[in-house]
Amino acid sequence: MIKTESELAIKLHSILDILLTVAAFIWAYFIKKYFLPESFRGLTESPSYYIVLLMIIIIWFILFKLFGLYTSYLKISFAKIFSDMVKAVSVGMILMVLLMFVFKLDDVSRLLMGFFFLLxxxxxxxxxxxxxxxYVKKPISEYKLHNVLIVGSKERARDVIRAIGTNKHPGFRAKNYPDTEVETTGFPRYKIMGCIDLDEKxxxxxxxxxFIVIDxxxxxDKILLENPIDELFIAMPLNLISRVEDHVAFAGKIGIPVRVIPDWQIKDLIVNPAISFFKLEIFSGLATIVLSAVAPDREEFLIKHGIDYMVAAIGLILQLPLFILVFFAIKISSQGPVFYKQERCGLNGRKFMVYKFRSMVAGAEAQQKGLEEFNETEGPVFKIKKDPRIVPYVGTFLRxxxxxxxxxxxNVLKGEMSLIGPRPPIPAEVEKYEIWQRRRLSMKPGITCLWQISANRHDMSFDEWMNLDLNYIDNWSLILDVKIFFSTLKLMLLGTGR
Structure with a gap:
């Protein structure tokens, strides 16, 4: 599994490089055609540009491999990575000049090719x-660590800690708790929150x-509810734990997988309605049993994360002109900052700041208390169809x-969000969630979701909204993400969003 994930990560990295190269060529084309002074502007409508782009894709793909651009980043410095990349692109440009001469592609702008090289x-x-x-230079942030809680404090718990600390596979790093960073590589990067024992002493x-016993x-159950735990390890005989079925069921209800170091009978747990996924799995040489409310597919999730990063990176570059237009539109239409930041809850309750273009008047949050009586949604969320705080025209259009x-x-580039997933809630809303609603936090939040593309979203009750998110989590697939993505694009083009 780890080997497959590492190979897939390399493939996604190479695809990202090619997509960014194509984006750079498109940008160079538009700069040359539309954005230069009159005397330098303009291009001939020639199929030669398609031929050149096709040659670039093939040559760049080969050169990136030959120059070792996909060697593990842990083994080399960024200066080496940058140097190899510049060499590969420079050699590619030399080859392109020669090929353009050989095939007499004289109608291709040399100035465009210069812009492309720099971009x-x-x-x-x-x-x-x-x-x-x-993955290398910065310390691993709290948000990117896979938080583990261990039930047990004896030899089996020590086996788990040793296994995490010696999890060696190419391409990633592991981290221990509280401040001991293991200079080995592993996937995912684990942080042990502590150990749980039976005896208060x-x-x-x-x-x-x-590592110590923390509780x-x-x-x-309280620890799981109040802390961003990603996985629970049970490293002691289950017959010693009172109400073990209830604890496992509780973890399942809020979307936390349970990994058991087995030597016991599991017949009473696998029939629990809160557990829909059961799997025997080898974890760093240890035989474990995984119990979860959702069946994980690591390969598909890795592809999802790769797509997230590629689309976000290319999207930000291509939409730079839109950012500039929106910047001036917001500044002209209302006083206050262009961007709006708000704390939200992400994967398993992690806190992060979400970014938006400001579509409401400055200080809109402070005005919410005076509008509570007009709230049209059940549950802990606050929504009004005709919110008076929305900036006229510009704010309405943006929404x-x-x-x-x-x-x-x-946020997607930072790893805090995905393109598709349940919308990130406000911490105050999460505090009012019922236990079964907490499971919507078991998947990384998204920019768009099933709820946002639903025709009756404005008339949907809070429980229906939550069930829609849980339905997405339980039936997630890349195909479903693609459908949601294109449905969202349709709403954007029609202007029939919120």
Missing amino acids: NIGVLTFSKRIIYNR EIGKKVIND TIKNL RTFIDEIPQLI
Whole structure:
């Protein structure tokens, strides 16, 4: 599995480089045709540009491989990555000049090719710097770690901790808790939140290295509810844990997978309605049993994350002119900042700042209390069809076309959001969730979702909305994401959004 994921990551990286190269060529074309001074502007309508672009795709793909651009980033410096990339693009440009001469493609603008060379190096540098910072240079942020809680403090728990600390596979890093970074590679990058024991007298005692017992089993449900836990390891005999079925069912209800280090009978757990997925899996040499409300597909999820990154990176570059237009439209139409930031809850309750173009008047949040009586939605959310805080014309247009959500591509690049997924809720709303509604946080939030493309979304009850999100999580597939993506584009073009 790990090997497959690493190979797939390399393939996605190479596809991203080619897509960014194509985007750079398109940008160079538009700059030459529309944005230069009159004396330099304009291009002939020639099929030669399609031929040149096709040659670039083939040559660049081969050169990127030959110059080793997809070697593990842990093994080389960014200076080396940048140097190899510039060499590959430079050699490619030399080959293109020769091929254009040989095939007499005289109608292709040399100035356009110069712009393409600079833009290509620029976008590739930007992309590779983000990837390098994410996996190598910067400390691994709390948001990007896979948080693990271990039930147990004896030898089996120590086996789990050792297994996580020695999880070695190419391309990624692992991190231990509280501040011991393991200079090995692993996927995903784990952070052990602590160990849970049966006896209160064990609290504070050392399990192994810097890891200690942080609480007892009686507080397990509370810990899972109040902390961003991504996975629960049970590393002790289940017959010693009272109400073990209830604890596993509770984790399933809020979307947290349970991984059991087995030596026991599981017949009472696999028939639990809260557990729909059961799998035996080898984890770093340990035989484990995975119990979850949703069947994970790591390969498809890796493809989803790769698509997220590629579309977000290319989308931000291609939509730069739109950003400029929206910037001036907001500044002219109302006072206040162009961008709006708000704290939201992401994967398993992680907090992050979501970005939007401001479509409401400045200080709109402070005005909400005075409008609570007009709330048209049941449950903890606040929505009004004709919200008086929306900036006339510009704000309405931004919301109807979903353009106000486009800055969330930045959140996608940061790994906080996905293109498709349940919308990220406000922390105050999450505090009012019922237990079964918490499971919508078990998937990374998205810019658009099933609810946003539903024709009756404005008349939908809060529980129906939550069930729609859970239906998406339970039936997720790449095909479903593609359908939601194109349905959202249709709403954007028709201007029939919110």
